[in-house]
Amino acid sequence: MIGPAQSRSQPKADVNRQLRKHHTTRYYVRHVKDSLTTRISKLICGIFLIILLTVGIIIFILWLSLRPHRPRFHVRDFSVPGLDQANGFENAQVIFNLTARNANQKIGFYYDAMQVTLNYKDINIGKTYLLFPFYQEPKNTTVLYGVLSGATLTVNNQRWTEFQSDRRGGVVVFRLQVTSTIRFKVFKWISKRHKMHANCEVGVGPDGSILVTYRDKRCPVYFT
Numbered sequence: 001m002i003g004p005a006q007s008r009s010q011p012k013a014d015v016n017r018q019l020r021k022h023h024t025t026r027y028y029v030r031h032v033k034d035s036l037t038t039r040i041s042k043l044i045c046g047i048f049l050i051i052l053l054t055v056g057i058i059i060f061i062l063w064l065s066l067r068p069h070r071p072r073f074h075v076r077d078f079s080v081p082g083l084d085q086a087n088g089f090e091n092a093q094v095i096f097n098l099t100a101r102n103a104n105q106k107i108g109f110y111y112d113a114m115q116v117t118l119n120y121k122d123i124n125i126g127k128t129y130l131l132f133p134f135y136q137e138p139k140n141t142t143v144l145y146g147v148l149s150g151a152t153l154t155v156n157n158q159r160w161t162e163f164q165s166d167r168r169g170g171v172v173v174f175r176l177q178v179t180s181t182i183r184f185k186v187f188k189w190i191s192k193r194h195k196m197h198a199n200c201e202v203g204v205g206p207d208g209s210i211l212v213t214y215r216d217k218r219c220p221v222y223f224t
């Protein structure tokens, strides 16, 4: 019983071994093919990642060196001389001193002429134009100084009376608005014009000079 079974199993094992050998060759071929594809896709992935990383670093460096800041406006001084005089409206004056700063490292500002308006209780009472169009270099501050009086200031007796009643309360609040159009210069590139507004609230005391709480205050700046 064992004999024939053994003799029969002998060639079967041979066939099996041959089959296995055949299988292994095919397996290796496929394995080599697979690993080649894997290596190529790994390479492509690697190159892609390197490109991505490089672009990322460049953008980061550009952003660090540009880091855009909007223009900074501060009220340095503001006064209404003669506010304590009863008939002061006859030769009323409003003196302002603002600073506009470009805090950027690399970005320049092209300003068109600036319009400065003075409001009291949301009523426009004064308007003037400052400076001819000018270019502001990075890290530069420009003083915006002006006097509103006569034709540029419309204060009548009634308005002056309102000032006097506010004065008795300790503070007369005004709003100075600076409006201009601005273009940004980055390297050689110049942006289109954007309308810019700086909105400065400022209060004077009974003597007509700026109150400490309003001095050197930063004005909100927005674009439209």
Ligand SMILES: *[C@@H]1O[C@H](CO)[C@@H](O)[C@H](O)[C@H]1NC(C)=O
Binding pocket: 076, 077, 097, 098, 099, 143, 145
């Ligand atoms: C306006 O304010 C700036 C900053 O405080 C000052 O340097 C400048 O002298 C002032 N200008 C006038 C005309 O008062």
Ligand SMILES: *[C@@H]1O[C@H](CO)[C@@H](O)[C@H](O)[C@H]1NC(C)=O
Binding pocket: 137, 139, 140, 141
């Ligand atoms: C700001 O710019 C003006 C005009 O270009 C220049 O005269 C002035 O020296 C500059 N100021 C600073 C601090 O760079």
